[in-house]
Amino acid sequence: MTRSKRAQRGGAGSVSQVREHTATIVVSALATLFAVTLILGTGILSAAIDPQLIEESGTFRIMLLMVSVIFILIALYVGAIVTANTFATVIAGRTRTIALFRLVGATSRYVRTRVALEGLVMGVFGAVLGFVIAEAFAAVVTTFGPQWGWLPADRVYPIFDPLALVAVVVVALTTWAAAWAGSRRVAGVSPIAATGAAVELRSDAAHGRTGRSVWALILMVLGAGLLVLGLLLGFVTPLGLFVAFIGGLVSFTGISLGAHLIMPPVLRLTGRLLGRGPTAALAAANAVRYPERSARSTIGLVIGVTLVTLFAVALDSYRSMSLIAFELDPKMGAALDDTLQITTGIFTGLVGFSAVIAAVGLVNTLSLSVLQRTRELGLLRALGFTGAQVRRMVIAESAQMTLAALGLGLVLGIFYGWVAAQTLLGSQVGLTPPSIPWPILLGVAGFGGVLAVTAAAAPARRAIRISPMAALAAD
Structure with a gap:
């Protein structure tokens, strides 16, 4: 095989893998965007409300965060199922490649770990992307909100919360765990399956x-x-x-x-x-x-x-x-x-x-x-x-x-x-x-x-x- 053909095949493989993991990146980005926006929105809303009311009701922010956590967990649950199903579909399409790995001596755990690592990398990428978009959105709201009459003008609004970083880590780890769960079919792929394409x-x-x-x-x-x-x-x-x-x-x-x-x-x-x-x-x-x-x-x-x-x-x-x-x-x-x-x-x-x-x-x-x-x-x-x-x-x-x-x-x-x-x-x-x-x-x-x-x-x-x-x- 000539070098140009190998390059073409390698490029096609890269494009195929990007297409396979597009949903994983989008899902992790959406989940992080949702979680970080809710967390930052809670801080902005707390700052916008009368400070005396907040002081008299010390549980206000905690209650808002509890409600936010419920909806964040729902989004993570759905996102984890979507990611696990995506990776299960990816495994079905890679049956021949995985079988060839098994044929040359690779264990199912080794192949599964590599697939889960792909999930972690894509999860981190998507989570960081979602975090950046959420922070930009919070900056726009806090900058123009007082000018447009959405928020009181005499307050200082936070555009960062340490909990937002926790959300990024949780989404990335959830994506990794979902990828590991979705790749469970690797153990059932035998070398003889190298004769097929998708099983x-x-x-x-x-x-x-x-x-x-x-x-x-x-x-x-x-x-x-x-x-x-x-x-x-x-x-x-x-x-x-x-x-x-x-x-x-x-x-x-x-x-x-x-x-x-x-x-x-x-x-x-x-x-x-x-x-x-x-x-x-x-x-x-x-x-x-x-x-x-x-x-x-x-x-x-x-x-x-x-x-x-x-x-x-x-x-x-x-x-x-x-x-x-x-x-x-x-x-x-x-x-x-x-x-x-x-x-x-x-x-x-x-x-x-x-x-x-x-x-x-x-x-x-x-x-x-x-x-x-x-x-x-x-x-x-x-x-x-x-x-x-x-x-x-x-x-x-x-x-x-x-x-x-x-x-x-x-x-x-x-x-x-x-x-x-x-x-x-x-x-x-x-x-x-x-x-x-x-x-x-x-x-x-x-x-x-x-x-x-x-x-x-x-x-x-x-x-x-x-x-x-x-x-x-x-x-």
């Missing part, structure tokens, strides 16, 4: 992972039991909320763990909505042929949609139930209604940031999936599929996955949100149906529609750009 577990093999499936079922059943117990306790005491919270956490962990069992039936259901043409049928089959790949693509968005819907439904249901409880005091009920409407908007916006992070994961996983299916797409072109048909197939796959994630996330979010409000106020108002904030849910659905088109745009263009012969010859 995904087929439906029968994925369902054969009995250990994971059993644990998922156990967690879902246990979580459902705790949710029911929390609802029953809620008719006696608001402390039932804590039991229901644990039940929701356990059951949703089971759903995440068993996504390879749950998502295929949901995808089949949404696949029927795409029509019966050859392109739609092939897209529907592709989405369920490899449950692990489909689960990785969709579970992050399911979590994001569930969180947004949960907070919106919980707060709206709490508002409705509180109005029932304050029927004898309309003035207090009106004041509470105004406060909760503002709170619902703020909390939904904060949690919505996690949905954006999840959306990045869906876009990237679909892009990597198309990138790793070059031969498959080339074969379709060789069999007579036109470029337009291949493009429609990729768009249909994206629409199917997005619709499935939206549907499941909305159902789970409405249920969990209602349980939260019911257990908190059930002892005062009895059994009450959930109050659904339709404008927010319609906004989530609209976001999903835009996401489906966005997620498919770049992969669809790439799918039709390569000639059939070049695709069939790809490694």
Whole structure:
């Protein structure tokens, strides 16, 4: 092989690795931007409020930080799942390279450590990028805020907080841990796999992972039991909320763990909505042929949609139930209604940031999936599929996955949100149906529609750009 060809291959490999880790950098940058902005915003808000009020209420800043920490942890949780799924997809695409490493004597731990190190490097890069953007944003707000009337002019506003550096470190370490978790499939790559390109577990093999499936079922059943117990306790005491919270956490962990069992039936259901043409049928089959790949693509968005819907439904249901409880005091009920409407908007916006992070994961996983299916797409072109048909197939796959994630996330979010409000106020108002904030849910659905088109745009263009012969010859 000539030096120029080696250089071309090396350059192509570098470009491919950058494309693989784009989502990791973006996710870590978004998580850091969110965390640092909340931390700095807490300091700026504390400085903007009357100092006497702050002095009289010594817990004000602590309470703000506690609320910020909750939303930061939510963003980190979603970001970690997205990163782990991204690296699992990367490992599937590097099967041949990893197998060659194993063939020449490299241990699975060595290869996995190298992959996790990539995650740490990308996490640090993204975290620093997010920190710089957040600091610049804080500097702009504190510089021009007093001039534009947003902030009092006679105060000194901080643009740095040591906790911001802690956030940078936490995001980088979380990315590293997620990369390590996502690379667990390295141990299953044998040297014989060097004859293939990208290896995904087929439906029968994925369902054969009995250990994971059993644990998922156990967690879902246990979580459902705790949710029911929390609802029953809620008719006696608001402390039932804590039991229901644990039940929701356990059951949703089971759903995440068993996504390879749950998502295929949901995808089949949404696949029927795409029509019966050859392109739609092939897209529907592709989405369920490899449950692990489909689960990785969709579970992050399911979590994001569930969180947004949960907070919106919980707060709206709490508002409705509180109005029932304050029927004898309309003035207090009106004041509470105004406060909760503002709170619902703020909390939904904060949690919505996690949905954006999840959306990045869906876009990237679909892009990597198309990138790793070059031969498959080339074969379709060789069999007579036109470029337009291949493009429609990729768009249909994206629409199917997005619709499935939206549907499941909305159902789970409405249920969990209602349980939260019911257990908190059930002892005062009895059994009450959930109050659904339709404008927010319609906004989530609209976001999903835009996401489906966005997620498919770049992969669809790439799918039709390569000639059939070049695709069939790809490694």
